[in-house]
Amino acid sequence: MATKKRSELEQELMTEANILRVISLLEPKDTAAKPITKKEACQILGMAYNTTRLATILEEFKAKRDRDATRRAALRGKAATQEETTYIIQEYLEGATVDAISKSTYRGTSFIKAILDKYSVPVRVPGHSYFKPELIPEGAVRDRFKVGEIVYSARYDSTARIDTEQPHPQHGWVYRIWLLSEKWLQSAYQPAEELASLQHLRELGVRI
DSSP states (O other), rough: OOOHHHHHHHHHHOOOOHHHHHHHHHSSSSSOOOOOOHHHHHHTTOOOOHHHHHHHHHHHHHHHHHHHHHHHHHHTOOOOHHHHHHHHHHHHTTTTHHHHHHHHOOOOOOOOHHHHHHHHHHOOTTTBBBBBBBOOOOOOOOSSOOOTTTEETTTTEEEEEEEEEEEEEETTTEEEEOOTTTOSSSSEEEGGEEEEEEEHHHHHHHOO
């Protein structure tokens, strides 16, 4: 039981932020500051006291950080390739965060956001509200969609499939959609103005 608790604690505390904190406390830039002990470092990371394992964790973290910095430096100033562009958009549409995509591509978050903006990708925002859906990017606005087409629902913050359409005297074309996000998986009705086309992304090579 004790081993399981320790493992759960380690899983919770062995984060990038905590490893960086441990490194800064073991190797303080201020020469007047007293470094923490290795035992204290292990406690911060939620691991059993083991100096050999601690050293390995810190060395591997530093090596990865250096490799990442080298790769980012090599890509700095270079335009996105076709493969990068489609990968970034594909990952984002499938739910990956900008930070996660930044780490996997070795590109800055501003670079990722610029790609999403350039290609009119519907952007998720923190605190998304069903009652105040985000505006559809201009390049993704359509007055009408095809039955069977995959679109993005701003109100539900989810990709969706067009199942039926019907005219409405005030809202133009209204669609019954099937929400594809795992948090929904249900039908809903939405006017065209709250749906974003993904056709331009298909033509770019993104799998929808």
